[in-house]
Amino acid sequence: MATGRELLSDEQVQRFIVEGYLELPPCGDGITSPGLAFHEGIFNAALALGPEAEARGNNILPELPELVNVFESPQCKGALTSLLGPGYMMHPHRFCHKSEPGRQEQRWHRDTYWGHHHARSHCPYWVMALYYPQNTPLELGPTGILPRSQYFNRDQGRGHEHFGNGSFTSAEVAARRCWDLQARSLACPAGTIILIHYDLWHAGTANVSEDCVRFMFKFQFSRMVSPTKAPCSWICQNRTAHWQRFLEDEAAATPTEASHSGLFHYDVHSSSEGLVPVWQGVWDWMCGAAAVRTDAHTNNNNNSSTNSNNNTNNNNNDDVHMDLADLVSRLKEGDDANEPRRVxxxxxxxxxxxxxxxxxxxxxxxxxxxxxxxxxxRAVSQMLVAIGPSALPLLLECPLWRHSPAVVHALGRIVDCCCERSSRFAAQKVLSDYLYAGSNCDDVRNCAAEALGCTEEQAGAWTLLDVLAYDPVADVRATACHSLLRLLEAGCMDDCLEGVRAAMLAAQKGDDNRYVAAYAAEGAHRIDHKLEALKRGDRSAMAPAPVIRWCSHGDGWLASDRRLGD
Incomplete structure (x- = not known):
């Protein structure tokens, strides 16, 4: 297959930011990208597996290794690079969803973060790819989505899940009573790939056909490089975003869609205009801005010699504090229906x-x-990310953040877009000291390990290697290994690659958690690729194709352990 990339446009990236998904139509010519015969072959191979298609779990890729060609095509690689930056990683969790006639619709849900739980991010750190090898009309039960729902969490009824991972029992509850969103069914032709923001609310719809089977292969991808190092990784022609067209979009669903999919359809929610700061903030972040900036409500520290200027400044300060009081009160509002206002x-x-x-x-x-x-x-975490690096001094000095997973998570996201080496080094030291001191809160340790991967400091790698070797919680070890992959891609471990490789191989063979072992295998694979490139004097070599390996830890999708998907 060709190694080229077809990058997205400004409009496509902005649409993904707003709607939470992007459809990649089949365009395979059979030479540089998979053609129709390829998709038919994948469908027939999955059909031949019978019940084992789903039972394979993560091992569906080594079972059908040709699947990697779908995601290595120029179209898919270009889209993923545009959204996640260069060097992104294929996550070791994947699944083949099989929908047979009579299958009922699912609950509305969002997937958990397999291998390590952490707070959800508005900015695109994780993307899910849904691949359909067959024509998927409404009768076959395509995936249903709630466009623009990726920024909203549900807390009520979430059970044991930590980070707003509740579910809705019906489209009516999700769409009308809480967020007034419009559901859409993703009917599509064979070979289509749907990229969705990892946190977009979705559900499998009912298969009402008489005798047709529908397959959907779900793969996940995560960002490895900060947008400050790789800004505008798409075809960026204008850094000024235009959101008005999205506010004017009308509902695209038809009564026919609604009747076939079993979903409820309503007008686009009225709170869209309030989300413009969110859209703009995510766009700024993807463009590499170190912080979200605004000209409104800035303090004027110049001493003016005129009374009129002084009066203006006083009025502006009064407006600031009035806005603060109102906005802070909204952050304190409870229940799921107020989530759009909180965000x-x-x-x-x-x-x-x-x-x-x-x-x-x-x-x-x-x-x-x-x-x-x-x-x-969670709202505080989102606010801190929007503030950006100017919040770092307070976070590093304030002891309260050490007890809040959401705030530790925000610290990492802020550091990820911090251009000042001194600030990143200070954050690395605080996070390393905290991890070595230990904590009874697994979630805080998990978020601290994640944040260390954003510091781009080699010293943080030694802390993460110790966490990988000794932390008793598998999720924390998996996060530490993922963070090591980020540091590797950032190029800050080039003079200690052999030692890190040895640690990765030890974890691959010795850790009893499937995701720790899989991350470690990917790490060793990438280090081997980098060592070969360095021998050639090439310090800018692109990340290799993902490692394809059989997971010996079991599939993770046994009936007693099955979590929501599709």
Whole structure:
């Protein structure tokens, strides 16, 4: 297969930011990309597996290794590079979903983060790819989605899940009573790939056909490089985004779609305009901006010699504090129905406080991080990410963040877009000291290990190697290994590759968790590729194709252990 890439346009990236998904229509010519015969072959091979198609679990890739050609095609590689930056990684979790006649629709849900749980991010760190090898009309039960839902969490009824991973029992509850969204069924021709934001709410719809089987192969991909190092990884022709066209979009669903899919359809939710700061913030982040900036409500520190200027400044300060009080109160609102207001307020607060240490301290004090509930802590995390690097000094000095997984998660996301080496080094030291000191909270250790992977500091690698070897919790070890892969891709371990490779091989053979072993295998594979490139004097070699290996730890999808998918 060809190794070229077909990058996305500005409009496509902006549409993904707003809608949460992007459809890649089949365009295979059979030479550079898979053609129709290829897709038919995949369908027939999956059909021949019978019940084993789903039972293979993560091992569906080594069972059908030709699947890698779907995701290595120029179209798919270009789209994933555009959304996740260069060097992205194929996650070791994947699944073949089989829908037979009579299958009922699923609950609305979002997938868990397989191998390591962490707080969900508005910015695209993870993307899911849904591949359909056969024509999938509405009768076959295509995947249903709630466009624009990727920024919203559900807390009520979430059970044991940590990070807003509840589910809805019906489309009506999800679409009308909570967020007033419009559901859509992704009917598509054979060979289509749907890329969705990992946190987009979705569900498998009912298969109402008489005798047709539908397969959907779900693969996951994660970002390895900060957008500050690889900004605008698509064909960027204009860094000024235009969101008005998305506000004017009308519902595309038809009554026919609704009747076949069993989904409820409503007008586009009225809160779209409030999400513009979120869209703009994600766009700025993907363009490599170190912080979300706004010209509104900035403090004027110049001493003016005129009374009129002084009066203007005083009025602006009054407006700032009125806005602060209103936005902070929205962050404290409870229940799922208020989630759109919380999300919009978090980003508006971030834009308001960016670069203003006094306002940041005032907001953090008002929000009482030590007693915040799950939805409030998540909103604080989103606000801190929107503020950007100017929030780092307070976070590094304040002991309260050490007890909040959401805030530790935000620290890592902020560091990921911090251009100052001194700040990254300071964050690395605080996070390393904290991990070595230990914590009874697995989630905090998990988020700290994740944050270390964003520091681009070699010293953090030694901490992560110790976590990989000794932490008793598999999720934390898996996150540490994933963070080591990020540091590897950042190029900050080039002078210690052999030692890291030995540690990866030891984890691959000795760890009893399937995802730790899989990450370690991918790490050793990438290090081998990099060592060969360095021998040639090539320090800019692209990441290799994903390693294809059989997982000996079991499939992880036994009936007693099955989680939501599709």
């Amino acid at each position: 919009a307020s978090a980003w508006q607060l971030g834009r308001l406080a960016a670069g203003q240490a006094g306002l940041i301290a005032e907001v953090l004090a008002e929000l009482h991080l030590d007693s915040a509930n799950a939805c409030q802590a």
